[in-house]
Amino acid sequence: MFVDVAKIYIKAGDGGHGAVSFRREKYVPFGGPDGGDGGRGGDVVFVVDPGLRTLLDFRYKKKYNASPGESGGASNRFGKDGEDLVIKVPPGTVIKDAETNRIIADLKDEKDKAIVAKGGRGGRGNAKFATPTRQAPNFAEPGMPGEEKWIVLELKLIADVGLIGFPNVGKSTILSMVTGAKPKIANYHFTTLTPNLGVVDLAGVKSFVLADIPGLIEGAHEGAGLGIDFLRHIERTRVLIHVIDVSGIEGRDPVEDFYQINDELKLYNEKLASKPQIIAANKTDIPGSEENIEKLKSEMDKLGLKVFSISAATNQGLKELIQYAAKVLEETPAQEEEIQEWYTPEEKKFTYEIRKADDGAYEIIGSFVDRLLLSVNIYDTESLKYFHKVLEKRGIIEELKMMGIQDGDLVRMNDFEFEFVE
The missing domain is CATH 3.30.300.350 (GTP-binding protein OBG, C-terminal domain)
Structure with missing residues (x-):
């Protein structure tokens, strides 16, 4: 099962309370205060685990709590700090504040980690409140509460090249032919219900990660079909291979299909439509596709887009398509995503x-x-x-x-x- 969105509750550990204690020894009848400070509460830390591929674990467990700090003790003994809670997530996980929908952390790479909820500071023991005029303070400070919040985890696939297009145009077949991936393939719409990844490893081609994104339909940017659930996975790709069915067996117009998919990309995110696109005219082995191929090439020439006539089923033209995709990928620098709305934690204030x-x-x-x-x-x-x-x-x-x-x-x-x- 593939799960790429999860909402969970996290709470950092509370700080331990400071201790109220006085030195009491046989030959020291009037010893001063010796209450120690409480320990710091544990943080909630998210780290990338490259071995993970989904957020499935978060479907079954929704609440995560870090350990609290221990209270202070006599003889100026400080309480033990609470242990941090380390939560592992797949690469490409975006962490958002559930209330504001603003981004707390964007964990892309193997060594990325983020403290999402900070543990509370330990309270001061009564030894810290002693002054020349207050020599026997009979009070101490409580620990500070740890941060707590509901957060949303979103997984965006880390892929170099993405296969996009309408359902049932042959994206999964292309992926299976040029990588070791084994996606489910059948002749009906929405066969692919989850994104699939594969590594292209062909002779003479520098390897890269290829993603088969589930088919888009009109209204995808508003959530129609599998829309928004999978449009997010295209955001991290650098190059798009737009697969178009030119066989005409479903009565579709390839030019209209091209513009409709690109309209959905623009409506979801303008930058998606501006990514380099390569057109893969698929199912050319089916008789009667010649007219549609010429029509598509004529229109794409106006836009300066290169068209490859392929047949994913027979492996025709796939090597040339992938070689060109690798070349475009090498010429396309990786761009940092501009995140407009970062989450800013509110300063903890005690009000009255x-x-x-x-x-x-x-x-x-x-x-x-x-x-x-x-x-x-x-x-x-x-x-x-x-x-x-x-x-x-x-x-x-x-x-x-x-x-x-x-x-x-x-x-x-x-x-x-x-x-x-x-």
Whole structure:
């Protein structure tokens, strides 16, 4: 089975919490704080595995989690970092953010890899909060959460030359004749439901990778037939061999077929239609094809495109076609794809909101509040001083004053409540 699109959820590891600990030894009755820092959470890393050809594995497993960091310990012991989660994908995999559809990474080559979700930083232990005036901090910092997101994996085949054309024009037969590939071949439309790759290895021809792209039809750029699912595979090819049935046995006009396929390429991506094209007039062994061949050659001459009369079934003209394709390929430099919309990760911010509750209390809610309450010990005097200092530095005290808070008014932060005192 060939699977070239998959949507999965990934989550990097959370950072470990900092520890609250004090040095307690027989002859050191008043030892200072010695809580260690938490470990960093593991990243989610994608790497290219040249042995893979599809995204099939991602159809059955949808969620991937990296290991969290361990919490810190006593005696300034740092928590162990979480292990990175390494996910292998085939060459040619594009990773997109599912929400914005912007590209996070484009993994083309064997050594390519990308960190797609970063692990959270470990929290600081109470030893880091000791100061000359705060000598016994009874609080520590929680670990930062790891990044998490839904992503889309898209596989674009890495091929030098692509065979394009309507269904049942002989693309698979050409591939089977000039490479070692064994695609399914039959005389009905859409025999090829998945792209096939083969390596051309003919005497006197520099080897290259040839792809048989499933047949396109009118409306392919909008997803008709097998359209968009396979148009993406043409994007990475450098040269296109446009296979056209000139036998006339299906009542088709070869010139109209040429323009219709090229219209679909333009509508999907203008650059596809501008790639070098070689015309392969196939099924010339069928009687009555002569008139269509001449008609096609006359039209292609106007466009400056070379036409090869071939019969894939009898191997007629294939060597000349492939030799010319290799020559054009050598003259066509590889071009870097212009990716317009790269994904930019948002800076992790802890936010809050202040609102007046029905009972007159001032409620402060949000991720900033959740994190702050995790880091303080509300039953410890030193910890509460640190808590008040953070509120001042963040501008929350000033904001409460601007909202009209008075001495004695109640402030509520989740389940923690206290009276405001100027």
